[in-house]
Amino acid sequence: MRMVKPVRVLWTLGLAAVVLLPLARVASATPEDVSIERSGSIIIFPKVVWDGTRDTIIQIGNTSNNMVHARCFYVNAAPVNPLFPPGPTNLAQCNETDFDIWLTAQQPTIWVASLGRSASFSLPGFAEVTETIDDPSSFDSGFAPGLIPPVQQGFIGELKCVQVDASDAPLRANQLEGGATIRSLSGDVSEYNALAFQGNTDMTFSDPLASDQDDLVLDLTPTTAQADDGEYSACPDTLLLNHLAEGADDPVIDQLCTQAGAPCSSEPLSTELTLIPCSENLENQIFGKVTIQFVVYNEFEQPFSTSTTVTCYLNLPLDEIGAPGNNPFTYTVLGSLAAYSRINPNPGNGGVIGVAEEFRSVDYDGDVSLPAAAIFNLHTEGNRFDAATDGKGNPVQGATDHIIIPQP
Amino acid sequence: MSHLLAVRKGEDVMSTMTGNLRRTILFGVIGTLVIAGAVRLARADVASDKPGAILVFPKVVVDTSGLLGPPTDTEIQITNTSSSVISARCYLINSNSHCSNAPTTVCTAAGVAESAAAGAGGCPAGGTCVGPCNPQVVENDFRLTLTKRQPVTWKASEPLRVFPCDEVGCALGNNAGSQWPGVQEDPFVGEIKCVEVSPTLVNADGEPQPIPGLDPVNGFTGDLKGEATIVSISTSGPAVDARKYNAIGIQSLGPNSNNSGLDTLMLGGPNAEYNGCPKLLIVDNLFDNAPVTTHGGSFSASVITDLTFVPCSEDLATQSPTAATLQFLVYNEFEQRFSTSIGFSCFKEVQLSDIDTRPGPFGNAQSIFNFAVQGTLAGQIRIRPVAGATTDNRVLAVSEEFWVSSGPNGLSSAATNVDLVQGAGNGDQVCLEGASAAEGCTIMH
Numbered sequence: 147m148r149m150v151k152p153v154r155v156l157w158t159l160g161l162a163a164v165v166l167l168p169l170a171r172v173a174s175a176t177p178e179d180v181s182i183e184r185s186g187s188i189i190i191f192p193k194v195v196w197d198g199t200r201d202t203i204i205q206i207g208n209t210s211n212n213m214v215h216a217r218c219f220y221v222n223a224a225p226v227n228p229l230f231p232p233g234p235t236n237l238a239q240c241n242e243t244d245f246d247i248w249l250t251a252q253q254p255t256i257w258v259a260s261l262g263r264s265a266s267f268s269l270p271g272f273a274e275v276t277e278t279i280d281d282p283s284s285f286d287s288g289f290a291p292g293l294i295p296p297v298q299q300g301f302i303g304e305l306k307c308v309q310v311d312a313s314d315a316p317l318r319a320n321q322l323e324g325g326a327t328i329r330s331l332s333g334d335v336s337e338y339n340a341l342a343f344q345g346n347t348d349m350t351f352s353d354p355l356a357s358d359q360d361d362l363v364l365d366l367t368p369t370t371a372q373a374d375d376g377e378y379s380a381c382p383d384t385l386l387l388n389h390l391a392e393g394a395d396d397p398v399i400d401q402l403c404t405q406a407g408a409p410c411s412s413e414p415l416s417t418e419l420t421l422i423p424c425s426e427n428l429e430n431q432i433f434g435k436v437t438i439q440f441v442v443y444n445e446f447e448q449p450f451s452t453s454t455t456v457t458c459y460l461n462l463p464l465d466e467i468g469a470p471g472n473n474p475f476t477y478t479v480l481g482s483l484a485a486y487s488r489i490n491p492n493p494g495n496g497g498v499i500g501v502a503e504e505f506r507s508v509d510y511d512g513d514v515s516l517p518a519a520a521i522f523n524l525h526t527e528g529n530r531f532d533a534a535t536d537g538k539g540n541p542v543q544g545a546t547d548h549i550i551i552p553q554p
Numbered sequence: 555m556s557h558l559l560a561v562r563k564g565e566d567v568m569s570t571m572t573g574n575l576r577r578t579i580l581f582g583v584i585g586t587l588v589i590a591g592a593v594r595l596a597r598a599d600v601a602s603d604k605p606g607a608i609l610v611f612p613k614v615v616v617d618t619s620g621l622l623g624p625p626t627d628t629e630i631q632i633t634n635t636s637s638s639v640i641s642a643r644c645y646l647i648n649s650n651s652h653c654s655n656a657p658t659t660v661c662t663a664a665g666v667a668e669s670a671a672a673g674a675g676g677c678p679a680g681g682t683c684v685g686p687c688n689p690q691v692v693e694n695d696f697r698l699t700l701t702k703r704q705p706v707t708w709k710a711s712e713p714l715r716v717f718p719c720d721e722v723g724c725a726l727g728n729n730a731g732s733q734w735p736g737v738q739e740d741p742f743v744g745e746i747k748c749v750e751v752s753p754t755l756v757n758a759d760g761e762p763q764p765i766p767g768l769d770p771v772n773g774f775t776g777d778l779k780g781e782a783t784i785v786s787i788s789t790s791g792p793a794v795d796a797r798k799y800n801a802i803g804i805q806s807l808g809p810n811s812n813n814s815g816l817d818t819l820m821l822g823g824p825n826a827e828y829n830g831c832p833k834l835l836i837v838d839n840l841f842d843n844a845p846v847t848t849h850g851g852s853f854s855a856s857v858i859t860d861l862t863f864v865p866c867s868e869d870l871a872t873q874s875p876t877a878a879t880l881q882f883l884v885y886n887e888f889e890q891r892f893s894t895s896i897g898f899s900c901f902k903e904v905q906l907s908d909i910d911t912r913p914g915p916f917g918n919a920q921s922i923f924n925f926a927v928q929g930t931l932a933g934q935i936r937i938r939p940v941a942g943a944t945t946d947n948r949v950l951a952v953s954e955e956f957w958v959s960s961g962p963n964g965l966s967s968a969a970t971n972v973d974l975v976q977g978a979g980n981g982d983q984v985c986l987e988g989a990s991a992a993e994g995c996t997i998m999h
Binding site (some may be wrong): 172182183185207250251252255258287312315323327334339386397401405411442446451483504521523527528535538 | 564586599601602603604605606618619620625626627628629632633635637671702703704705706708709711712718724725726769771772779781782785787789791792793794795796797799800836838840846847848849850851853855869874886888889891920929930931932933934936942945955956957959960961962963964965966967968969970971972973974975976
């Protein structure tokens, strides 16, 4: 007996729903985007510094009840000649150093970039607590996650950790999370969350759709996840940065000084932007190059624009980005304190990720304070793999980002 | 394609077996698209790196006279990330505690425990520190209208009556009706919550209608993003401190959700309009009083951490405070596990070591959050809200570290957003001023 048309239609829709809804539920339980709040299979610390004045404390946690292994890579992006600022004639070194860490169930671990961490096990006794305050070995308390090398003085760059199994093969289990604290000799501290790329837990390396195991493809999006495809979170399409105009005085500081009757006032504000390309070939030491466009909106809804190219690493105050003169991030150009920048790669380019750090100082009776830093994570929108836009919502050609790690 | 078109036109190919297959493919595709819509509904999130339809600043601090510490104020930044004009209904919730025998004197639990002077965190003799939100939530509401991609900023301590596009107007609109009322008291600690609403539509409650979001790039899940920067100065020398966190964005479930537009906002649960709050918060912490040494082993400091919690369920209609109980699991670097719990109402700012000991320094060395007990610097804290009868009673949080060292800045601080784990549940509710039990607000007392 033949079904009448409407019945057949409903039957087909129902069948499609039965087949696809479970997939949808699986996908929605673990959103695919890069996140600063969820654990992931690749975590990236875009800004790690040890320059003699600022040092960085790294914290990484295993959020699961299983043993977790990770391969970590420091990428030193300090300029070749440390006496001169980075630029076209003084490129970043961009060499990487890798090490392995092992974390037991729910284990947190910590180290400071300038010291690393020894592989030895130690248990500081309670009576020794006060003695360990000046003892760098206090970082060795707890189960050793493995030998973690110190970075050389003058280091600025990124740290990237990829979850792997016991054989060092990448494992998409989303069990790593972390944060970094940058501490200055003034005592000032500044903290941000590591960026976590989600791995597609449904795709194993035996899956015919999976790439070579040393080639981590950043192509996991809501669309590819629906097709049970995609390995790791695709890079964001647009970075959203709320910032204050370069060179403006901080009205909060001025207000506090006035209210307290203190002889002080704000020094000009500055925001430093750190960006890294999502694509990196750590096997061949070939680093990504991405040209990005900035559209900067002031409080009057007026847009300004500029652009720059990120080769391996960018760490610059906003007012040094783009062509000199009439810099669109400055108070003199923007004419308002608050600004909103949309950072978007050019069509066909891969993505970038990063953090921003604000610096404030106060002039106290002619004596200028050391800067107080406040680092923060950027907001993100969309993805570069299958939803690339020009930053205004118009589709453009995207790109597939790859992180290629050295063979173990 | 011609075959598929033939199917659409009802041509004869439908009577064949091949036609049946093609028909199945076509409707399968349609079914997939329909379900893709459903998937999009479920792709909302609670995140501090994504715009949202509800924006939460868990902690805003003002103490311009330096009564409770160094002179402090908070800089608020909010941006409309979309290309459309949007409005927001915002709520400034005063979470100060007050003395039982001096109702206008602001106090802190630690200040009273340490016998601080009245006005400096303590109370007049015989008084106890009551609150916050006791007996009611004290909130001021205010409105914002933001034009295309417009950022705004203000100091928490002072009212802002004139917004940038009020007088001159901007290309797409103006900031009509926008204002920041300023905090109710100084010193102040509390929360700001903003809900995206239509600039033109009014709901059945007679209020601007909550809407999912207007930006297709975000899947219409919300257009508000923000940051808070807490700034302190020294009155005795050249020193300044700043810590910054991202406001937490709760995304709506998009235009195809069951968004009623009423004043009872459903966060998760069976009738969800917005994403549910996280079922678990994870904090990577340094244990209190941890001796941290940096700079090649030459520069030491001692660290303490404060956590600030705000409930996801809030009754802003009758100002009934909502309560939550939090279970803590604490792991040290030896994989050793400890647990404790606290209950709170409305707002909770607490130093880690005071979670399981009395407020103030006394007893901190015996806390499971203290380095003296744990013996390792770093920990992982997993915080699970205990579900109530009708709502999940989930919470949002921000973490702050305070570092004491010998450097010129002396006391320095850093703020960060905490990690979270999503999970289904009964959901939470935010009941705005027009909400009622009849329309589904179950948290009213």
